[in-house]
Amino acid sequence: MKHLQFFLTLCIIMLASIFIAQNAAYAESCCDVPGDANDDGSANVSDAVYIINYVFIGGPVPACHEKGDANCDASINVSDAVWIINYVFIGGRPPCCMDVVFKDEYGSRVTYLAFDGSFFEAVQVTTDPVYTGTQALDITIPDASWSGGAFVDTGAASRDLSAYNALTFWAKASMDATLDVAGIANDNTGTSQYIAEVTGLALTTTWQQYVIPIPLAEKLNAENGLFYFAEGAEEGVGYQIHVDEIVFDSLTTITDPRPVIPTITLNVTQDDEITFDGSYVTFDVDGTDIQVNAMMDYFTFTSSNEAVVSVGGDGVITAVGPGTAELTAVLGTSKSVPATGIVTVNVSGPEPEPATPAPTPTVPSDSVVALWSDAYTSHPVDTWSAVWDDADVEDYLIGTDSTKKYTNLVFAGIEFTTTTLDASAMTHFHIDVWTPNSTASPNVFKVKLVDFGPDGAFGGGDDSEHELIFDENTMNTEEWVSIDIPLASFASLTSTGHLAQMVISSVGLSTVYIDNIYFYDAGLATEPETAAPTPTQDPGNVASLYSDAYTPATTVDTWSAPWDQADVSDFNIGSDNMKKYTNLVYAGIEFTTSPLDASAMTHFHMDVWTPDPTDAPNVFKVKLVDFGPDGAYGGGDDVEHELTFDENTMNTAMWVGIDVPLANFTNLVTTEHLAQIVITSDPNTVFVDNIYFYQGAATEPASSAPTPTDAPADVFSVFSDTYTSTDFDTWSSIYDNADVSDFSIGSDNIKKYTNLVFSIAEYEVGNTGPQDLTGMTHFHIDVWTPDPTDGSSQFKIKLVDFGADGAYGGGDDAEHELTFDQATMSTGSWVSFDIPLADFTGLTTQAHFAQLILSGTYGIVFVDNVYFHK
Numbered sequence: 120m121k122h123l124q125f126f127l128t129l130c131i132i133m134l135a136s137i138f139i140a141q142n143a144a145y146a147e148s149c150c151d152v153p154g155d156a157n158d159d160g161s162a163n164v165s166d167a168v169y170i171i172n173y174v175f176i177g178g179p180v181p182a183c184h185e186k187g188d189a190n191c192d193a194s195i196n197v198s199d200a201v202w203i204i205n206y207v208f209i210g211g212r213p214p215c216c217m218d219v220v221f222k223d224e225y226g227s228r229v230t231y232l233a234f235d236g237s238f239f240e241a242v243q244v245t246t247d248p249v250y251t252g253t254q255a256l257d258i259t260i261p262d263a264s265w266s267g268g269a270f271v272d273t274g275a276a277s278r279d280l281s282a283y284n285a286l287t288f289w290a291k292a293s294m295d296a297t298l299d300v301a302g303i304a305n306d307n308t309g310t311s312q313y314i315a316e317v318t319g320l321a322l323t324t325t326w327q328q329y330v331i332p333i334p335l336a337e338k339l340n341a342e343n344g345l346f347y348f349a350e351g352a353e354e355g356v357g358y359q360i361h362v363d364e365i366v367f368d369s370l371t372t373i374t375d376p377r378p379v380i381p382t383i384t385l386n387v388t389q390d391d392e393i394t395f396d397g398s399y400v401t402f403d404v405d406g407t408d409i410q411v412n413a414m415m416d417y418f419t420f421t422s423s424n425e426a427v428v429s430v431g432g433d434g435v436i437t438a439v440g441p442g443t444a445e446l447t448a449v450l451g452t453s454k455s456v457p458a459t460g461i462v463t464v465n466v467s468g469p470e471p472e473p474a475t476p477a478p479t480p481t482v483p484s485d486s487v488v489a490l491w492s493d494a495y496t497s498h499p500v501d502t503w504s505a506v507w508d509d510a511d512v513e514d515y516l517i518g519t520d521s522t523k524k525y526t527n528l529v530f531a532g533i534e535f536t537t538t539t540l541d542a543s544a545m546t547h548f549h550i551d552v553w554t555p556n557s558t559a560s561p562n563v564f565k566v567k568l569v570d571f572g573p574d575g576a577f578g579g580g581d582d583s584e585h586e587l588i589f590d591e592n593t594m595n596t597e598e599w600v601s602i603d604i605p606l607a608s609f610a611s612l613t614s615t616g617h618l619a620q621m622v623i624s625s626v627g628l629s630t631v632y633i634d635n636i637y638f639y640d641a642g643l644a645t646e647p648e649t650a651a652p653t654p655t656q657d658p659g660n661v662a663s664l665y666s667d668a669y670t671p672a673t674t675v676d677t678w679s680a681p682w683d684q685a686d687v688s689d690f691n692i693g694s695d696n697m698k699k700y701t702n703l704v705y706a707g708i709e710f711t712t713s714p715l716d717a718s719a720m721t722h723f724h725m726d727v728w729t730p731d732p733t734d735a736p737n738v739f740k741v742k743l744v745d746f747g748p749d750g751a752y753g754g755g756d757d758v759e760h761e762l763t764f765d766e767n768t769m770n771t772a773m774w775v776g777i778d779v780p781l782a783n784f785t786n787l788v789t790t791e792h793l794a795q796i797v798i799t800s801d802p803n804t805v806f807v808d809n810i811y812f813y814q815g816a817a818t819e820p821a822s823s824a825p826t827p828t829d830a831p832a833d834v835f836s837v838f839s840d841t842y843t844s845t846d847f848d849t850w851s852s853i854y855d856n857a858d859v860s861d862f863s864i865g866s867d868n869i870k871k872y873t874n875l876v877f878s879i880a881e882y883e884v885g886n887t888g889p890q891d892l893t894g895m896t897h898f899h900i901d902v903w904t905p906d907p908t909d910g911s912s913q914f915k916i917k918l919v920d921f922g923a924d925g926a927y928g929g930g931d932d933a934e935h936e937l938t939f940d941q942a943t944m945s946t947g948s949w950v951s952f953d954i955p956l957a958d959f960t961g962l963t964t965q966a967h968f969a970q971l972i973l974s975g976t977y978g979i980v981f982v983d984n985v986y987f988h989k
Contacts, residue, residue, distance in 0.1 A: 154214025505532030562627030680707030
């Protein structure tokens with residue numbers, strides 16, 4: 120292949136003097152035929168010769184640079200001629216155009232980068248529908264969420280888009296909707312200077328062309344950000360957007376630019392860099408005004424007083440001295456158009472700075488785990504300002520003391536996720552804070568600590584966090600304030616063994632200096648200072664052994680059996696009674712005289728507090744023992760099981776509520792004659808309270824849904840053991856927000872949804888495909904949930920028909936959703952829905968049924984017997 124390519128290139132050079140064509144005509148769009156360097160209407164060998172003439176012997180320049188740049192590497196050279204030869208003779212890739220974002224396929228080097236927090240798989244290439252050609256883009260806007268991202272040129276050389284005056288695209292939607300934002304020059308790095316956008320584009324179900332005028336094309340001579348969009352669900356309802364023919368273009372219909380900067384007053388401090396939003400340019404586009412919101416860098420600003428506010432040659436606007444100045448602007452530098460609007464800037468003197476460092480910490484280093492302090496060796500921090508925050512940070516020296524200075528602070532993420540911090544042996548948190556801003560109400564400073572849990576990952580289900588707010592009673596203006604608080608004050612921070620984030624935020628404190636951020640061991644309390652939380656279970660559902668909240672269900676014979684190794688005493692906090700174990704190895708709590716019948720109970724509860732370390736290998740164990748029907752130990756019918764609670768449950772100097780299903784005691788096959796609890800512990804001092812059994816709500820159905828009785832001949836079954844079924848291709852689409860698994864009760868098969876926000880079960884196009892339910896009159900489904908079904912809770916059922924074209928979003932889809940509240944739903948019992956299809960009023964056809972969408976406020980839902988019937 121390489122030999123052929125070389126030979127063909129050599130032939131071109133030899134033939135260059137023979138085939139010379141010149142054509143200076145311009146098409147309406149410069150790059151209407153990619154690779155057509157000589158502008159004769161087609162891309163062929165003569166274009167390769169034309170390029171060789173230009174490169175080697177000073178032949179004419181291609182009339183359109185984009186056509187000569189056949190491989191879209193931002194330059195015209197011999198590789199473009201080779202590209203064309205490969206295309207013509209050996210089936211190589213076709214020539215491309217720099218102006219193409221998507222036109223049957225992505226433009227050269229173009230890729231889609233989803234915005235953080237959006238639906239990452241929103242954009243897909245589709246063959247139906249298309250505006251023209253063979254392919255278009257299909258964009259999914261999910262229910263109750265949003266999609267958005269940037270189409271970016273990922274090549275080493277940026278694109279020169281200065282020859283164009285607009286980006287155009289064709290679009291339609293699966294329903295009438297309003298596209299929130301569409302724009303240009305956003306490369307999804309957070310550093311884009313020339314973002315321009317239009318908002319509120321009206322989408323319909325028919326193809327329309329949309330134009331985004333470029334505010335000032337000369338600024339886009341080295342741009343990687345091409346097209347971007349952002350759109351959320353319409354009143355919680357998701358839909359599809361179809362987009363085609365996204366290209367940069369030179370239109371003769373764009374005229375009369377009218378630039379505007381906002382008429383506002385800014386109060387800033389000396390040395391601040393001045394930025395603001397609200398600038399835009401209105402263009403006449405074929406008789407219709409289109410407003411394009413534009414970043415400041417499109418404009419050239421002039422200050423009325425350079426001694427107060429200066430405008431640098433790089434366009435940076437800086438407050439340089441006290442006073443007032445007015446900023447005016449023109450659009451661009453050459454052929455500039457004056458902008459209406461005036462920005463008045465009031466500059467105050469330099470913002471005060473701390474003259475002295477924060478107090479030097481005095482806690483011994485062997486009792487400290489530090490994040491930031493010159494006094495201690497610090498734990499590694501990945502970033503002091505996460506990509507998702509809203510703040511600027513810099514290192515700041517006060518003499519030789521290092522601090523962190525935050526400006527423009529709204530919230531800042533300090534992350535140490537690569538190496539999480541273990542503060543489980545620490546008791547207190549410390550941070551020093553200084554601000555020049557007023558700390559009077561309503562201004563506050565906030566600190567949030569986040570623990571990622573044993574899996575060390577955000578959102579793994581074992582995270583915990585808590586935020587504390589410090590107001591004028593703690594904070595002071597222009598003074599170092601030492602915030603020094605027990606970790607127990609972060610009440611929802613149930614673990615500190617895997618700390619990974621600290622988030623600082625403020626109201627009204629835009630500048631904050633921080634220093635000496637550390638955790639330390641202040642010496643643990645030897646006794647609890649507060650009582651365990653008061654139980655909230657209904658007394659009618661409780662069998663209590665020991666709690667001031669409940670009447671005992673039986674009498675405890677001893678809290679320390681003769682055979683155990685522990686000492687026990689009564690302990691009180693106010694009027695609250697508890698038991699204190701010391702020298703604990705194992706302790707036998709016996710109620711053999713009157714064994715406890717807990718057969719109707721589902722859970723076991725005990726509150727535990729210890730001053731001792733609870734990190735590995737230390738553990739706390741609980742054993743339950745049932746003496747069997749003979750009521751005697753060792754009679755051959757005894758059963759027992761012991762559970763172990765490690766550092767993931769236990770905490771030092773904190774009340775821990777052990778609350779577990781009795782089913783977790785797997786070898787405890789009966790609970791009718793409970794007679795002993797044995798606690799074993801490496802922590803040698805333990806306080807216990809609120810020991811009881813209770814009946815909790817069931818988390819799974821214990822029995823099957825009712826067996827359907829409709830005649831099989833009258834049924835189209837999707838999922839039911841009673842009928843022959845045509846099962847969905849998927850019970851959880853890649854687009855939904857739910858997890859699904861198979862569940863069984865005996866031989867009965869059920870679907871179990873967890874983490875349910877919305878689920879899409881469907882007959883996939885190209886697989887089983889939509890089903891014809893013509894003649895069916897009712898829809899049936901059985902539903903069971905353990906979640907609360909009162910108050911504002913809801914469960915929703917949506918049926919979707921893809922219409923005659925059999926494809927989603929083809930313009931002929933029909934759907935309808937019904938909502939069910941506490942009047943229908945019930946916690947912990949099967950609810951049978953048998954709904955007339957006529958109730959789904961928007962489901963105007965049922966000949967191409969394709970999707971069942973379940974949603975609502977219940978995180979766990981079991982479903983069975985999904986079918987249609989006459």
